[in-house]
Amino acid sequence: MKLSLFAVVSLVGLSSAFPADLLNAIADIEALELPSIYAALDLSKSRTNCGPTPCGVFNAQEQFVSTTGEHAYAKPRSNQIRGPCPALNAAANHGYLDRSGGFSPPFHPAVDLTNTAGVTTLPETVSGLGAAFGMSTELSAFLAAYAIIMNGNPLDGTWSIGGPPPTGLLGGLTSGLLGDSQGISYSHNIYEGDTSIGRNDAYLNNGDAHSLNVTRFASAYATGLGNDRYTLDGFAQDFLKKVQESIANNPYYFAAPFSTTLVAPVAYNFVINLMSNHSAAEPDGYLDGETFKAFFGVTGDYPNFKWLKGQERIPDNWYRRPSSVPYGIPNGFLDLAINFQAYPGTLRLGGNTNGVNTYVGVDLSDITGGVYHSSDLLNLKTSNAACFYAQVVQAVIPDGAAPLLGKLSAILNLVNKWIKPITGSFKCGIIGKYDQTLFNKFPGYKYRPKGQATIYKE
Numbered sequence: 493m494k495l496s497l498f499a500v501v502s503l504v505g506l507s508s509a510f511p512a513d514l515l516n517a518i519a520d521i522e523a524l525e526l527p528s529i530y531a532a533l534d535l536s537k538s539r540t541n542c543g544p545t546p547c548g549v550f551n552a553q554e555q556f557v558s559t560t561g562e563h564a565y566a567k568p569r570s571n572q573i574r575g576p577c578p579a580l581n582a583a584a585n586h587g588y589l590d591r592s593g594g595f596s597p598p599f600h601p602a603v604d605l606t607n608t609a610g611v612t613t614l615p616e617t618v619s620g621l622g623a624a625f626g627m628s629t630e631l632s633a634f635l636a637a638y639a640i641i642m643n644g645n646p647l648d649g650t651w652s653i654g655g656p657p658p659t660g661l662l663g664g665l666t667s668g669l670l671g672d673s674q675g676i677s678y679s680h681n682i683y684e685g686d687t688s689i690g691r692n693d694a695y696l697n698n699g700d701a702h703s704l705n706v707t708r709f710a711s712a713y714a715t716g717l718g719n720d721r722y723t724l725d726g727f728a729q730d731f732l733k734k735v736q737e738s739i740a741n742n743p744y745y746f747a748a749p750f751s752t753t754l755v756a757p758v759a760y761n762f763v764i765n766l767m768s769n770h771s772a773a774e775p776d777g778y779l780d781g782e783t784f785k786a787f788f789g790v791t792g793d794y795p796n797f798k799w800l801k802g803q804e805r806i807p808d809n810w811y812r813r814p815s816s817v818p819y820g821i822p823n824g825f826l827d828l829a830i831n832f833q834a835y836p837g838t839l840r841l842g843g844n845t846n847g848v849n850t851y852v853g854v855d856l857s858d859i860t861g862g863v864y865h866s867s868d869l870l871n872l873k874t875s876n877a878a879c880f881y882a883q884v885v886q887a888v889i890p891d892g893a894a895p896l897l898g899k900l901s902a903i904l905n906l907v908n909k910w911i912k913p914i915t916g917s918f919k920c921g922i923i924g925k926y927d928q929t930l931f932n933k934f935p936g937y938k939y940r941p942k943g944q945a946t947i948y949k950e
């Protein structure tokens with residue numbers, strides 16, 4: 493069946509449940525013919541702040557995000573953690589996530605270790621991010637599960653939205669069986685990657701990729717200066733600029749399959765899709781400079797910005813995207829595929845090999861034994877993208893959790909419940925050997941800075 497592009501993206505935009513709607517939406521996307529570069533540019537530029545499909549509805553009561561009472565803003569106290577993700581920081585500053593910045597009791601009660609540890613703590617993350625931003629269940633659960641497995645403690649489901657917490661703050665986290673729970677601030681090439689909107693490449697900032705660089709922020713901010721409106725296409729162009737800057741300035745630039753090929757570019761789309769304000773007049777959302785600055789904890793006027801560490805805020809009188817049109821995994825893959833097609837220079841897997849401007853790419857077919865190809869990420873065949881990422885996430889787990897793999901039912905529970913399902917019932921090509929030795933030629937691949945607690949004090 494061939495559908496019009498609008499019909500197809502409508503299906504994607506409306507897919508709220510998981511996985512039935514997701515399967516239908518992706519199956520229909522697969523029927524699409526690939527657009528030409530010109531069509532891809534047109535498609536990119538035509539997107540609303542809800543994505544290629546307008547949200548189309550506005551319900552003030554449902555979409556209003558409270559910033560008073562239990563959700564009043566409070567800047568982090570000296571023992572509270574904040575990190576590289578402005579949304580997690582803002583959600584914690586408003587009590588939509590635990591204000592400690594680590595998911596600990598009583599907000600996330602530790603569970604019986606013989607039980608499905610970790611899994612029972614995820615609904616709180618999911619409901620917090622759903623209430624604050626309209627992120628879908630399957631997407632926030634996937635992101636949180638990966639954070640718990642790779643950078644937290646799968647046994648009690650704790651993880652840190654910043655760096656390693658000080659001893660005693662989070663009981664289980666520092667003494668977790670993985671022994672090395674660094675939090676997402678120090679997850680370079682695992683979760684955090686180069687070419688972020690506002691954070692430095694880790695190597696260029698002594699390993700600190702969690703603090704905001706106001707010059708990078710100003711570059712993104714400049715894309716909306718003309719009419720005080722920020723768009724998916726404008727941010728896609730800013731991403732291309734930052735990729736080119738990293739290749740030209742960072743000898744350790746490395747685009748790892750998950751952190752830099754997926755997470756970093758997806759975050760640009762998150763800003764537009766999840767931080768835009770909505771109103772009856774503009775139900776598809778609009779993002780102006782003041783809102784962009786508030787979510788990133790930035791004050792001042794372009795280009796003289798100041799970052800208030802860890803003080804990201806949800807603006808007052810702000811209305812998120814509707815719960816009936818949450819931003820989910822199919823939306824994420826579709827926006828990314830459109831960006832990659834419109835600006836092919838943004839799809840990177842590989843890195844600098846011998847100093848700046850020595851970028852060499854790796855094709856997915858080489859690391860997956862021919863099962864997947866880089867073009868799977870460039871075209872609109874999102875089932876291949878979902879299949880590949882679900883497997884990559886599982887394939888890299890031994891990297892971080894080697895001593896425990898196979899013994900730790902908690903990890904497997906998280907994988908089975910929240911990571912494998914992103915492929916739905918697709919018949920995914922199975923990667924026999926995920927050959928990461930091909931990354932050894934990139935100096936940035938081995939760069940793993942470890943850090944201090946990212947507790948932000950004024």
Ligand code: HEM
Binds near residue numbers: 687763
């Ligand atoms: C459980 C859910 C989430 C996790 C585990 C998570 C994790 C992360 C991580 C590890 C980074 C650093 C990536 C990099 O190197 O660029 C990041 C950045 C970012 N995240 Fe999140 N995130 C989550 C939810 C969200 C949500 C709901 C939004 C939007 C509302 C969001 C928006 C962003 C943005 C805009 C950045 C880039 C910040 C910058 O470069 O200045 N994230 N997140």
